[in-house]
Amino acid sequence: MIESTLPNILPDAFSGALFALEGIKDSLVVLNGPTGCKFYHAAVSGDQLIRGFSYDPVTNPERYYFRQNRIPCTFLDDHDFVYGATKKLEAILEFIRNDQFEYLAIVNSPGAALIGDDLESFFRNAYPDMPGITIENTGFSEAFSKGYSDTFLKILQSIKPVGELVKEKKTVNLLGVSIYHKYFEGDILEMKRLLNLCGIKVKTSMLAGDSTEQLSRFTEAELNIVLQPEYGKRAAQWMEKEFGIPYIEMETGMCIGFDACENFLQEVCNCLLCDVSPAIKDVMHARARAFANLYSFNSLTGLPKGAYFSIKAEASMAYAFTHFMHSYLGMIPEKIEFIPADRNGDYEEKLNRFLEANGLRNSIGKLENIELSSLVLADANTIAQVQLTRNSLFGIEISLPSFGYVHVLPKTFIGSNGSLYLLEQLLNGLKFVS
Template identity: 40%
Template sequence: MTMGLDGFTGAILAVESVVDAAAILHGPLGCKYFQSSMSDTHYTRSGSQDASELGELGFFMQARVPCDFLDVHDYINGGSDKLETVLPIIASRREGLLAIINSPGAALIGDDVAQSVDRLGLSHRTVLIDNPCCSCPASKGFEEGIIAVLDAVRPPQRYRRKRTVNLLGLSIMHKNWEGTVKELRRLLSLMGIETIATIGAGCTIEEMRASSEAELNIILCPEYGQRTAEWYAKTFGTPYLISPRGAPVGFDATEAWLLAVAHELGVDPSPAIADLTSAKSRARMALEKFNLYTGLPRGATFSIRADSSIAYPLTKWLVTYLGMWPEAIELLPGSDKKMDGELRSFITRFDGDVALDRKVCEEHVDVVFANGNEISFLLSNGMCSVGMAITISDQRRAELIPRTYWGTSGALQILENIINGL
């Protein structure tokens, strides 16, 4: 059993990750319900619509990802009329950028969507994603959506401001992304670095426009940010950085990330390193006490299903810092090849590479890192003791306090879950 998202959903969620942008589906009603649910699950907005507004044409009682409900006749005769009926209603209810995304079937009809938008006088605030890569990994579709929005917004060329950055490669598909943004901004601010925009993770159109001022773009997960960084480099000449240890997950990768950013910008990393050292001391005391009474977590087993940019630092930390053993490491489609190679090089040193041939949902382990739905399945079937969702939230679980598994606070959160769970 494997659950995941595709590039079509990735493109929609990319648009929905922008605070003042809205994805509109040019397609059948059956394609809307899942996409609307995913959008609301990954980025719940405040100020939901009232019932009368939700009942308007196009919304169908769901606030997110309205559509023009194409049917079989529209696939034969064209769906422009429906689009031109629904789009003005949606535009009156949505401020900011509108992104019309063709469903897989609608992409084959050949409707001149651009002409319809121009006829309605909405070209100034509308972007068309004509043919999203429906069968490609979610990460690729997500970047296509982000770049389409950036092309439409077209940030002006501005002077770069010293000690400023954009964070790329974090998406609303990453579990607890809001807490992650807060944590990474906090760590960077300790070094005197200002974060202008978190592209793909709750930024505004205005922040996108200001993003051209950044001195450096920091790629957190190349799967979700490499092409975006290349777009900035080509458009504005903005340099970018990828930490050699992958995403800042776990103490070791977080320290490497902080030092890499500090070196690139020529700032003093010591305040952030001091914060990390303090967290390590707290962790050490808790682990010594836990190990004294249980002998754990050394020898406990784990499995991971994630992009290689997360799987690599997380695996290395769990093995070297906690003495845990990998039973299954399943990389998501579209994983970064360099991080994949680093992971394989590390894991073969202790004959753990057999884990790379196993499926997470087929192994009984102590701790699982996967998406929320998979973890719910594994826990309910007694296949693990502890589950930490790193992508795709479990819709049945309410979380009101900001959390993260990234950075200094995230490492403590992971340890807390393992200690309490085991």
């Protein structure tokens, strides 16, 4: 039974800080801590954002890198926790001089944060002119998005804007997508595609694979677009205050579903005085394709209307999925479990109001012993856990960690293409369990 299994371990603020920094294409992140804090983060970063092709362990140094090509580590042991990590910090900063990077960060693991080493002094003694930051305390066991948001602000404050602070017409920054988002690459590509149809250029997709030079041009954008508020809203508010760049966030939390996509595009184009009609036409074509497949599937099975589903996600993502699946497809949420996150509250309230208005007030709760759901949208660990109690249940991965499927083509759940991909997953899942 699910009660007899250990609870899933969720990534915390430490992971959020590392993945924010790893989202800069030409960054190098030095971890001051034991090797156990390094391996998962280096592996995920290498899988999500391919920045080199030296993945053969033999070609990567055994010392500091430990046969991985990301996040060199000081490999602290019990002696260092007592006497400090001075020698290892000086040695690793000298060792990385031959590496190619334009932005440097030194981050303490939670345990190393207790030692008290002055990371800033080590950084500036070794690299006095290098852009970068040090983080002595990432937040310990606070939410992943809190560590990400805090680090996002530090990165912005450390990057000197290039050129004059002059806004380029019809340009935007994309905020709120980290490389720990399962389909971050596809999310960015879909947003760029839809905005390009409206004549809008993306200046930078912040901390989602752009270089330091690209990030340094964030002040040139006319508008900031927050794709997921838990990850991007604080940075957007700071940029509005410091540089006068307004921002928008989606009413439904994320751009999932046709209605959400149309409303988002209309709002952006109203702000930038652009023609939205080419993008709306794209969404209409997607709607037509969706209808044809839904009509065929429904005529044979009566589904997806009336089918139960459960979700585990941050509030803005849970709200977006639930809104689309209930309002557009007529599906019924059995259980919705929130992942703790920075600024979850607004969307928890929105989702509660939506559920209340639709007679679904008892849907909020943990995914334990669900009885009615045919589909579970969650990370792979949660899907595997709930499948222990029910074999006839199909899982759709919407976040990491994953089951390890290799995605060669970029995928997304946002925008018009993302709505179609989500529909594909839902229909095939219902076909599998019905």
